[in-house]
Amino acid sequence: MAKIPIFDGHNDTLTRIFEPAKGELYSIFERNESGQLDLPRARDGGMAGGFFSIFTPPPDGSPERDQAYGARLSKNGYDVMPRSAIDPDYAREFTDAIWDYAEKISSDSKLRIVRQYSDLENCISGDYMAIIMHIEGAEAIDSRFRRLEEYYNRGLRSLGLVWSRPNIFGEGVPYRYPSNSDTGPGLTGDGRRLVGACNEMGIMIDLAHLNERGFRDVQKLSNRPLVVTHAAVHAICPSSRNISDYEIDAIADSGGVLGIFFEPINIKLQMARDGGFANDVALNEIIRHFDYIVHRVGADFVVIGSDFDGADMPGELRDVSCLPKLLKAFSEKGYSRGDIEKIAYKNWLRVLRETLN
Numbered sequence: 001m002a003k004i005p006i007f008d009g010h011n012d013t014l015t016r017i018f019e020p021a022k023g024e025l026y027s028i029f030e031r032n033e034s035g036q037l038d039l040p041r042a043r044d045g046g047m048a049g050g051f052f053s054i055f056t057p058p059p060d061g062s063p064e065r066d067q068a069y070g071a072r073l074s075k076n077g078y079d080v081m082p083r084s085a086i087d088p089d090y091a092r093e094f095t096d097a098i099w100d101y102a103e104k105i106s107s108d109s110k111l112r113i114v115r116q117y118s119d120l121e122n123c124i125s126g127d128y129m130a131i132i133m134h135i136e137g138a139e140a141i142d143s144r145f146r147r148l149e150e151y152y153n154r155g156l157r158s159l160g161l162v163w164s165r166p167n168i169f170g171e172g173v174p175y176r177y178p179s180n181s182d183t184g185p186g187l188t189g190d191g192r193r194l195v196g197a198c199n200e201m202g203i204m205i206d207l208a209h210l211n212e213r214g215f216r217d218v219q220k221l222s223n224r225p226l227v228v229t230h231a232a233v234h235a236i237c238p239s240s241r242n243i244s245d246y247e248i249d250a251i252a253d254s255g256g257v258l259g260i261f262f263e264p265i266n267i268k269l270q271m272a273r274d275g276g277f278a279n280d281v282a283l284n285e286i287i288r289h290f291d292y293i294v295h296r297v298g299a300d301f302v303v304i305g306s307d308f309d310g311a312d313m314p315g316e317l318r319d320v321s322c323l324p325k326l327l328k329a330f331s332e333k334g335y336s337r338g339d340i341e342k343i344a345y346k347n348w349l350r351v352l353r354e355t356l357n
């Protein structure tokens with residue numbers, strides 16, 4: 001099979017490589033042992049571009065810095081204490097520092113921050129790797145949207161309204177299993193206005209980690225395709241972060257996409273020998289999530305949303321260079337080349353053509 005380019009819905013590579021307090025930990029231009037994504041390995045994997053996220057972690061010294069903080073495990077699942085809101089000023093400073101770094105590395109001709117649809121077509125032909133700038137959790141955005149405009153002018157084209165915590169726009173789901181995503185109130189008045197502002201400016205709205213009422217609010221308010229950049233299927237793995245059948249149908253009705261991520265505990269929760277949960281899962285378990293959507297609504301509405309550098313990865317997809325294994329597995333499952341191309345990049349191109357101004 002001739003190489004098919006891949007466009008990926010979510011990675012946390014910028015936030016992983018650059019720490020505002022320490023600077024650049026390693027170079028994205030060199031092959032690394034640490035981390036899951038760099039340019040040489042992205043080329044090996046056929047990655048043409050993707051959404052590069054800026055995520056503001058809980059501040060230094062906060063116990064919430066530890067992902068397992070406040071987690072209660074049982075035989076049947078887990079329940080992690082809800083996370084607190086973070087200070088918008090801290091989020092802005094953090095976001096700006098990572099943004100400066102993103103601009104620095106993308107002044108190299110091998111990486112480019114994409115501002116319009118036509119830039120994407122060139123990345124698919126292999127001229128450079130496309131970076132779509134994404135903010136995960138809108139804490140750095142103020143309610144008058146001055147910062148939204150500023151970031152737009154710097155290249156912001158995708159915004160996750162929430163991470164798994166509340167902000168002035170809405171509420172994310174806490175980490176819980178089993179659980180649905182009906183865990184709190186919908187969007188605030190500012191959140192509803194933010195949807196309109198993003199629609200108008202041509203910023204894609206990412207519904208990843210948003211609770212169910214917030215999802216339904218965006219469904220009512222938005223005039224663009226509905227998108228979840230990185231999650232999995234709730235009917236297969238019933239965690240709070242995964243996407244319900246109702247939401248899958250709504251995404252398809254709107255012409256949007258669901259990006260399937262590879263985080264083992266959200267693909268299939270399995271006990272490990274030490275009494276915790278296994279952080280590995282077989283490739284065919286990931287394929288099941290893609291297949292579920294293909295059978296329910298069709299191959300036009302599912303894409304890849306790895307979460308490289310933001311989550312544990314399964315052994316078979318341990319870094320970006322492994323992505324061709326996923327395409328091979330689709331082929332072995334009997335998917336046509338046309339469908340594989342849609343899942344690999346064409347669906348993303350369609351959604352972005354309809355979303356970016």
Ligand SMILES: [Zn+2]
Binds near residue numbers: 208209230310
């Ligand atoms: Zn995420």
